[in-house]
Amino acid sequence: MNQMMKVPSVKLSDGHIMPLLGFGTSAPSQVLKSTVEAAVQMAIDVGYRHIDSAYLYANEEQVGRAIRKKVSDGTLRREDVFYTSKPGKEMIPRDAQGQVLLDTVDICATWEALEECKDAGLVRSLGVSNFNHRQLELILNKPQLKYPPVCNQVECHLYLNQHRLLGFCKARDIVLIAYAVLGSDPEKQWVTKDNPRLLEDPVLRALAGKHGRSPAQVALRYQLQRGVAVLAKSFSEKRIRENFQVFDFQLSPEDMETLDGLNRGLRYFRNLEFVQHPNYPYTEEY
Template sequence: MNVTAKDHSIPLSDGNRIPLVGLGTYGDPRTTSKGTAAESVKLAIDVGYRHFDGALVYYNEHEVGQAIREKIADGTVKREDIFYCGKLWNTFHPPELVRPALERTLKTLQLDYVDLYIVELPMAFKPGDAFYPKDENGKWLYHKTDLLATWEALEACKDAGLTKSLGVSNFNRRQLELILNKPGLKHKPVSNQVECHPYFTQPKLLEYCRQNDIVIVGYSPLGTSRDASWVNLKCPPMLADEVLVSIGKKYNKNSAQVALRFNVQRGVVVIPKSFSPQRIKDNFQVGIFDFSLTEEEMKAIEGLNKNVRFVELLMWSDHPEYPFHDEY
């Protein structure tokens, strides 16, 4: 796949395109200082990023939107140069809440449309003001909704021009099939955002999505933060892996650049999250576009697969639509 820093978008099944490298904008709202996301997005646009992955529940969409608007205003980019992905959170699954949720994101961003709007998780939570609702005993409050009805409400949002494309996130094969086999389906999901990196290469899900013209967007493509509250820490830090480090030495790259290149070469979109100016630059620019991995190196990295998730979300594993009980 011949991609360059200037031209690295790939087609989606609905005729739109998605850049292979994006910037994830999640930052723990308790520890990320105000303005960090805005500064990072502005720098990323200057570096050459055009794809930004955000969400209402990251509590920083206003900053991301402000950064994009400032860069449009100063002439660095036009709106159509930017690809923004927003997400429908678990408390907004009832069909009547879908459009208001997307409109809330647009109002927060102060943009007229998003490029991709995805169902963040297939698990519905009780609607209300709390994003993470619990009862007085600290038990999660789930909600029963019909994913197909949620999807129909999303199709209406696309028809209304509020989003260019529709996708999902953290869906397993069964949940994808549910939508793909929906009677009267108007718009199929163009993407499925899932954890994907050399320790969790997702071969079966990747193959299934390829067969159905669904692009995989890989989150945590560099492993992930070591936050014990939601991350599996039993897995060793991936970026210290000898194979990645030694391949990196050959090309004068770090292990992160090798891990990103691996996915990009497989046609997997990567959205590494960073608020570090140096890493934002390293993960882009010449970082991953000026070298290619050989077939042997690709195979060696595929061989690192441990089928281990960093992001297990075990606190919700009793939800009837928890996606990770299935093999893929």
């Protein structure tokens, strides 16, 4: 496959187009910002056109600089890049002591602020991250809703395939975007400890051997065939290229059923520091 092929895309409910394969940029604090910037440039050279970041990642300056460099050298046009961010603390309602306020009213108020950003032309599309189905309903049922969310970015992988949330989102024309598709290193400080390493799963490795692919490629392909957009993250040139090579093979229905069977409801990211918050999203099954 030509590695500069155009990545398949999905048309969002607002009419904008989003590539189904994106490049993730979150990284532990010990990873140099220059490493992130170089990785984004490499990803663009390989063919990624969907770049994901966030205020919380503290690297948007470097990601933006990488995109601008690739625009200025003629690799692509700015309009060719679907860039995703998540707002920072300035967008989230807080009380006088600085505590986050996100009850039903505040979630809707924050959404109204985002709708104003879209009206002002500051963003193309509005989506959410880590929302369960009840939190999505808060927005979808909001009186005088102007712009329903077009996507919901959540942890989603073979051990947490989010089949019920995926069905809910599909029925409402919301694209599910998967992060941690390849699992996560249990040595990372924000990951629940003692969880298994997904890419070492024997069932996944056997299927990878059958197709002559890496376990990561099979894990990514599984999500794409379910209609899930995926974020692949790596700072290794070899893996950045490898993760892009997922459009020239197909998993059979039997393969998909086998991989469905790996689901065990396991979360690598539980954000336990927020577990007492009334809107902690993981108290719901989906």
